[in-house]
Amino acid sequence: MCLAIPGKIISIKSGDDEFLKSGKVSFSGIAQEVGLMMVPEAKVNDYVLVHVGVAISVVDEAEALKTLRYLEEIGELDELHKDQ
């Protein structure tokens, strides 16, 4: 139900009404029309998290990497503590 997936913005269409702001987002090459009014900072080529046709967040790339490196980082911390 709360399924949301990340996709890449390929174009943005902004109308006069902020509530109508939308764009094309690509999910593995399949483009879909997505509401963008809740992520005003999003630019073309950004990745956004999309839920039931509306983008709810812009993916934070630095944080995305941290999750993948977390174990190494806490591993290094453990090593540091051992050395002390």
Added chain:
Amino acid sequence: MKYLEEYRDRALVEKYLDKIHHTVTKPWNIMEICGGQTHSLVKNGIVEMLPHKVKMIHGPGCPVCVTPVHLIDHAIALSHEDQVILCSFGDMLRVPGSSGSLLEAKAQGADVRIMYSPLDALQLARKHPEKEVVFFAVGFETTAPAIALSVIRAAHAHIENYSLLTSHVLVPPAVKAILEEDDHVINALLAAGHVCTIMGLEEYYPLSGTYQIPIVATGFEPVDLVQGILMAVVQLEKGIAQVENQYARMVQREGNRIAQDVINSVFQVTDQHWRGIGKIPSSGLMLRDTFAQHDAQRKFALQSHPPLKDTGDCIAGLVLKGVKKPMDCPMFGHTCTPENPLGAPMVSSEGACAAYYHFSGFSESLAE
């Protein structure tokens, strides 16, 4: 797919599991709140790969499962009206009401349609001014902004034949209700990542403080889940209780302020009945009076009769509170299957019963 595949890396999941095995010394119960997380934990076999000391308890986070029976009955009744097109998310169609489901109504000729987005339902209303399009809106905080947006757009464009039958529920009050129960056995919580994307973390600090339990906002992919579990286990072993954010690539502490404003402009908080659990104070959303013309309850003068008793011997309430596992239910896999569900958790792919039915193969190790 970028930002998806990396978090499904088997080798990395195993490293995390290894770390969990090395960290844990005492038995701990960790509840994942969200049904999407339950689905992913069971589907990816993570529940079985965790140390025996770490038990996952599956929480009430399946909006389809907790939608009250009388609202499903309302939706079915509306769908039989000549001018009505009844739309909802796919899972909602198979959930049994007090007699039959929306899918059965459709088979009998009612105009019932599956929609991916409420914005699509709004388009349908625009195209068919002679019809009344009713969107049966269920969901948590994650879904509420898109639903609210469809109403704002309907109001702006004077699309008067679009209305909502709402069953919107809020996560923190339900968590609080579970932690208030004397017999709960929960040591730590994984908060639902996408709910936090909208609402942020603020609501969890008082919960963590009052009940002295670690709360980790966690994503849905296997690497996210094992990292969230590790973070919870580290806190438990250290004897601390804090709010942490595993899912920082999508979740900011303050959440998405615009989405929160959109929700608040359309909805107000109300008491809500959760199927199988009962009434939880301030745990639901209803349309504000300014949007009354888009409220199906008011538009079609639906009687808000007292919630019906949940049917028969289904122990969904206990499963949703994490007190019982699906296999503890005598009907599980025998008289209750996804083809012929007796209760909502067997219908939705995020219901605990369906997740176990599909993926666990009735494993003995899980039945303990």
